[in-house]
Amino acid sequence: MKKISVIVAALMVPGVAMAWPWSTDMMNQPSIKPQEGVMTPFPSRSVPVTGIPTKVSNREETRSMVNPIAVSEASIKQGRNLFKIYCSACHGRVGKADSPVSSKVGAIDLTDGYVQNDLSDGWLWGTITFGSYVMPSYGVVTEQGGSNDLSVEERWHVVNYIKHALVKDAAAAAVATK
Numbered sequence: 001m002k003k004i005s006v007i008v009a010a011l012m013v014p015g016v017a018m019a020w021p022w023s024t025d026m027m028n029q030p031s032i033k034p035q036e037g038v039m040t041p042f043p044s045r046s047v048p049v050t051g052i053p054t055k056v057s058n059r060e061e062t063r064s065m066v067n068p069i070a071v072s073e074a075s076i077k078q079g080r081n082l083f084k085i086y087c088s089a090c091h092g093r094v095g096k097a098d099s100p101v102s103s104k105v106g107a108i109d110l111t112d113g114y115v116q117n118d119l120s121d122g123w124l125w126g127t128i129t130f131g132s133y134v135m136p137s138y139g140v141v142t143e144q145g146g147s148n149d150l151s152v153e154e155r156w157h158v159v160n161y162i163k164h165a166l167v168k169d170a171a172a173a174a175v176a177t178k
């Protein structure tokens with residue numbers, strides 16, 4: 001009787017109860033897990049099935065590019081989210097160049113006429129893609145660093161946000177902090 005109560009007590013301790021030879025974790029299985037082994041290279045000349053291919057190789061070539069993504073609520077919303085994540089650290093939460101590091105890195109106000117009227121959609125996209133003088137790139141990895149964190153479409157969403165909602169957001173933020 002004593003023996004049985006010891007076994008029952010042992011079974012109630014999770015560590016012991018799980019230690020049976022047949023209690024294996026479902027993680028341990030013969031399938032190949034993500035990042036495991038050597039990735040099969042893509043066949044040469046393969047192209048992604050999603051996304052918009054681009055042929056530009058520097059910012060100069062982007063100046064006259066036409067924005068393929070229509071301005072919509074959804075595009076602006078996505079652009080706003082990405083802007084907060086990737087741009088606000090230097091350019092401020094609503095582009096006013098008022099973040100703690102804005103003046104240190106020399107980030108410019110993105111709500112002023114220079115950016116809003118003088119820079120084309122293509123140039124904005126090109127600046128995000130290839131970076132600027134101090135500003136890092138978000139579409140290509142270059143010798144200066146940078147990243148390809150933002151997809152082609154995501155960069156256009158950020159452009160739509162800058163050109164069609166940033167000024168409004170900045171005005172609303174200014175009222176809210178008065």
Ligand code: HEC
Nearest residue numbers: 086087090105106107108124127128132133134135138158
């Ligand atoms: C690490 C800081 C930093 C981050 C992050 C950053 N920028 Fe900049 N950006 C700058 C600086 C500094 C300048 C001005 C100097 C220069 O042109 O490099 C600038 C300039 C610009 C310009 C003006 C380009 C021109 O032709 O004068 C645009 C547009 C711009 N940034 C957009 C963005 C967008 C959109 C993002 C987010 C995807 C972003 N920046 C993220 C630092 C940054």
